[in-house]
Amino acid sequence: MSPRRIREAGAADVPRIVEIVEAAYRGRGGWTTEEGLVRGDRTSADEVAAMLAEPAVLLLVAADETGRVLGCCYTRRAGERAEFGLFAVDPAAQAGGIGRALVEEQVRRLQEAGVVELELHVLQGRTELIAWYERRGFSPTGETAPFPLDTALLADPSTRFDVLVRDLRSH
Template identity: 65%
Template sequence: MTGTATSLSLRPAGPQDVPRIVEIVEAAYRGEGGWTTESSLVGGARTHAGEVQALLGDPDVDLVVAAPGEDPSAPVLGCCYTSRDGDRAEFGLFAVDPAAQSGGIGRALLEEQVRRCAERGVCVLEIHVLQSRPELHAWYERHGFVPTGQTIPFAGRDEDLKVPGLGMDVMERDLTAS
């Protein structure tokens, strides 16, 4: 599978996308391919169909997918969501198919969510990044996020951690700055 940001269709996810979203997220975070894998740090499932379906039903969540070209039946290559809470939003479930990574799809998804959030009056976009992933921290910093110095507990099950005590670093992007 290949794709570039210049030939992407970015659209709201629908129920038909749930199986592919789960597949991409699992491959990106728990698989052995791609630079975003956390398989050496975390085991277990990253998401499941019920969680993704619940996101689709939440009015505060905007789940977006990327697919090549304009064909609505084209396979989804990536996804991400924002969950709004007033003038802030959390950015998450951010994944690109490992076979399509490094082609600008992630950047396109992030910037689409930034645009959508700004249109809805969101001032700050927050992300929680797994510790011990300096390459991910650096990517987010290159895309406007700054570390807050705040750390929160791992969002999943403690028994899935292969590194006991691993937490999440909070990073934020100011959407009011030009």
């Protein structure tokens, strides 16, 4: 199930973005779930709305032929680098190319804007997710980053994020 259209998110998309992100990260059934690893909400309407208002952020959504949003992701630019995140596809629509299309559209737009490196953080222990990103051109750096929220939300409070990067000059 490929998306019919990838576009910039708008305020009207916020509730659906939150729904998708919560289902993908905190629900059961999606292969990207962090169930059993992290407690609490993954995002909120206020957080997503703040992203939309931030000039350095590009929040994209993928929609089907009816216009229903099926996936989302954002990048936050800082000069020639960008951070990739809030990446989620509705669990009912996963494995249909939507995630790949979202990543590649972000990459295309970033390359046009002169960004040369895209960084993302993956919760440690998520080997299947890291492998998926490696197939999309990302490479582990060997670096880690701390969990940005209260570590009491983690099943294992010592868990960190693995840092991956994609060189946008060669892809």
